[in-house]
Amino acid sequence: MIKKSILIAAIALSFFTACKKDGGVAPQFQKDSTAFVAYEDRFLEELWKHQPDWATQTGYHKYDSILIVPNADSRDKLLKFTRKQLDSLGNFEQNVLTDNNKIDYHLIENQMQYTQWQLQQEKAYEWDPSSYNVIGAFAFILNEKYEPLDHRLRSFYMKMANIPAYYKEAEKQLKNPVTELTDLAIEQHNGGVSVFESDFADSLKKTNIPQPEKQKMLERAKQSADAIKGYAAWLKSMKNDKPRSFRLGKELYQDKFKYExxxxxTPQQVFNAAMERKKYLHxxxxxxxxxxxxxxxxxxxxxxxxxxxxxxxxxxxxxxxxxxxxxxxxxxxxxxxxxxxxxxxxxxxxxxxxxxxxxxxxxxxxxxxxxxxxxxxxxxxxxxxxxxxxxxxxxxxxxxxxxxxxxxxxxxxxxxxxxxxxxxxxxxxxxxxxxxxxxxxxxxxxxxxxxxxxxxxxxxxxxxxxxxxxxxxxxxxxxxxxxxxxxxxxxxxxxxxxxxxxxxxxxxxxxxxxxxxxxxxxxxxxxxxxxxxxxxxxxxxxxxxxxxxxxxxxxxxxxxxxxxxxxxxxxxxxxxxxxxxxxx
Known part of the structure; x- marks a missing residue:
């Protein structure tokens, strides 16, 4: 990644400074396409700072040890990031980008607009308890052999530090959550807590990490397991007299369809085509x-x-x-x-x-x-x-x-x-x-x-x-x-x-x-x-x-x-x- 960025920067510099014999500059097409590739690297690096769990599961491991606590502050930072990226995209002229770069432009733009919509319109963080789940990223760190096991387990250990705060914040954010999503969250958390209760300990046995350090790691794993089971228990016992319907509603559905x-x-056109296809298949x-x-x-x-x-x-x-x-x-x-x-x-x-x-x-x-x-x-x-x-x-x-x-x-x-x-x-x-x-x-x-x-x-x-x-x-x-x-x-x-x-x-x-x-x-x-x-x-x-x-x-x-x-x-x-x- 570092080598790629240096190479792109060098190429970009050559395009920006290269002059023709008549004093003209290199074509706009070359400049914008090269600059856009360099921008993509910057965009991804910034994205991973805000989405470290996603980074881990794409194979980018610089932020494996970080767990962001989901609260108003972290959402605000993510929103500012999306606005910054959309402003940056506005500096490029699409008609002079390569075909592949045009697709990338649309994908980045769509993702940033989708994230804004999720934070400002959908607001699933208020009604979807299953959206709060740390287990997948931790299981990935444990199971994938991208680095030596002791390195991965130390990242795992540092990342666990925020798990209790993560779930306490989740409890604060939820308001009249969807019953079906509450049940799903309970099922997934109780089903996945073994990652912390047994899998982590089994992996530690395979390393030469000093015993005192292992003990600290096991203690934090127990605290994490307790927080996960505590969240599931809290969901099970919470009073929820007026739960939100699981039905998304036509307006939110149309927007989500557009972005996803x-x-x-349109959704209606796809639905109509599906009805016709059903008749044909019969x-x-x-x-x-x-x-x-x-x-x-x-x-x-x-x-x-x-x-x-x-x-x-x-x-x-x-x-x-x-x-x-x-x-x-x-x-x-x-x-x-x-x-x-x-x-x-x-x-x-x-x-x-x-x-x-x-x-x-x-x-x-x-x-x-x-x-x-x-x-x-x-x-x-x-x-x-x-x-x-x-x-x-x-x-x-x-x-x-x-x-x-x-x-x-x-x-x-x-x-x-x-x-x-x-x-x-x-x-x-x-x-x-x-x-x-x-x-x-x-x-x-x-x-x-x-x-x-x-x-x-x-x-x-x-x-x-x-x-x-x-x-x-x-x-x-x-x-x-x-x-x-x-x-x-x-x-x-x-x-x-x-x-x-x-x-x-x-x-x-x-x-x-x-x-x-x-x-x-x-x-x-x-x-x-x-x-x-x-x-x-x-x-x-x-x-x-x-x-x-x-x-x-x-x-x-x-x-x-x-x-x-x-x-x-x-x-x-x-x-x-x-x-x-x-x-x-």
Whole structure:
């Protein structure tokens, strides 16, 4: 980082002082582009001072030992930082920046405006107890091997000093919090406190840190664990007669969608497209169900009701699934098979040097999604990518069976495409090679999720699953899940859609299991907008591929499209589209 900054400064100086023979200066294009790259470094350094936990998890470890106490003063400092950065951006003329720098400009501007909106309009710090959670950053320091263990543990120790003050301040900030988010915070804190109660002590045993120093560190870890459990207990016992509704409301939702999704469409337009997509998928699923009916039901009468027909076929196919204790191992077994298929079809390059580790979902991440990917930060390019898998241990038999019918042998493969290869894992590896740090750090969630959904379709289009109608039917069902995510999220947070209506939609029209529908209700009650990212990003990528195919005509190759698209990093699809469709 230091070497890069010195180099940029030297280049910038040469552009600013270089004169032509006629006395003119170097072109404005060169000056502003070089100056902007130097500005990006300054911006990130300042950002990390205000967001040290975020810095840690991107792989920038200068501020690992710092924990900022969340209060009015720290929010005011962050607000001043955003204003300063927006003023700085105003000094650059966008029309003379390079294409990649233009995207970075938009990403920084969007992030600063989003932060201002969060602090001044959304004010989740007053009603979301789960927004106060230190555990993830501490777990990252403990688990990632970016420095010698004793160095990381000393940073961990110094960072713990502010934990009691952090949670005392959290208690002061909260006013009539959302009940569902309160429950989530209790679950996550009680589930993750083992990082301080046992994991830290286990790591200390592996070091040569002197015993007196170890003792001090263990004492502080106990104080930290007590503060975390104390916060959970305080939340559980707090009087909250008039809790805020978990529904975001139409005005806040539209703003949050604008900043998070960064789509070329409005939330209403995406919702309308999702409703149309649902109709199309029902027609396609009916086609496959009619084709498969004789194979599984012989000469039995076929239901005349389309949704009943599809439901019966999916229910029959869903009985093929792994046992509860085989769920994680089955996922691990899929990874080499997917890699081999991508290579055999030459769909895009898979970097064999980047490790993917399948692991049980950590306790501090529990309660939102059953499977997810955690990638190394852009500064930690050699770090592990984790495929986090929720455990079914201790689940009642009926609940486990419902969950496994949802993630049957077909869906489990599609899940691994989405989360791992060539989905999230592959895209995030490419993102860490992107032409700027900004695109990796300020990555667009809709592009990231949209890519994962797009790859599911792409794999099947290229013969994954041997073109079996069973696999296509199940992918339609899975794609319907992304579509209904959008319908549910928009309808719940901008309207009055109830749990009963959500469950009916998901079980009756999206053919999901009861356990999955219940989990989706929980998820939509503790998140907002993020659920729309799957379909909105997917639709924009599919639309872009069709336009790019027309532009390239006979020169079009799928691998070229995939790798070119990923080369821009995790940028919003609308900006990637502008560059890929630009006339030369």
């Amino acid at each position: 999704i960064q789509s070329a469409s 027609r396609d699923m009916a086609k496959y169900s009619k084709q498969l009916w004789p194979k599984y039901f012989g000469k039995a009468a076929m239901p005349t009701d389309t949704l009943e027909l599809i439901g019966k076929m999916i229910d029959t196919l869903s009985s093929k699934h792994v046992q509860p204790d085989e769920f994680q191992s089955a996922i691990s077994a899929q990874i080499p098979k997917l890699t081999a298929f991508v290579k055999s079809k030459d769909l895009l390059f898979i970097d064999p040097t980047k490790p993917l580790v399948v692991r049980k979902e950590p306790g501090y991440m529990a309660g939102v999604a059953g499977a997810s990917v955690s990638s190394p930060g852009p500064y930690d390019k050699t770090g592990n990518t984790y495929f986090n898998v929720g455990s079914l241990s201790g689940w009642p038999a009926a609940k486990a069976e419902s969950y496994l019918r949802e993630y049957n042998q077909y869906i489990l493969q599609i899940l691994c495409i989405h989360e791992a290869i060539p989905g999230h894992y592959t895209q995030l590896v490419y993102a860490n090679k992107a032409p700027s740090m900004i695109k990796s750090i300020l990555g667009n969630g809709a592009m990231i999720e949209g890519w994962a959904v797009y790859t599911e379709q792409m794999m099947l289009e290229n013969g994954y699953g041997n073109n079996e109608p069973e696999m296509w039917l199940m992918w339609d069902k899975w794609n319907l899940r992304s579509v209904c995510n959008t319908i549910v999220d928009y309808s719940v947070h901008t309207g009055t859609m109830t749990k009963e209506q959500v469950v009916k939609l998901l079980t009756h029209e999206a053919f999901q299991q009861q356990a999955e529908a219940d989990n989706k209700w929980k998820r939509v009650s503790v998140t907002s907008v993020q659920l729309t990212s799957y379909y909105s990003g997917y639709k924009e990528i599919i639309d872009l591929r069709e336009s790019y195919k027309k532009k390239m005509a006979e020169k079009y190759k799928l691998k070229d499209f995939n790798e070119k698209f990923l080369s821009y990093g995790s940028a919003p699809v609308k900006y990637i589209s502008e560059l890929m469709l630009k006339k030369k």
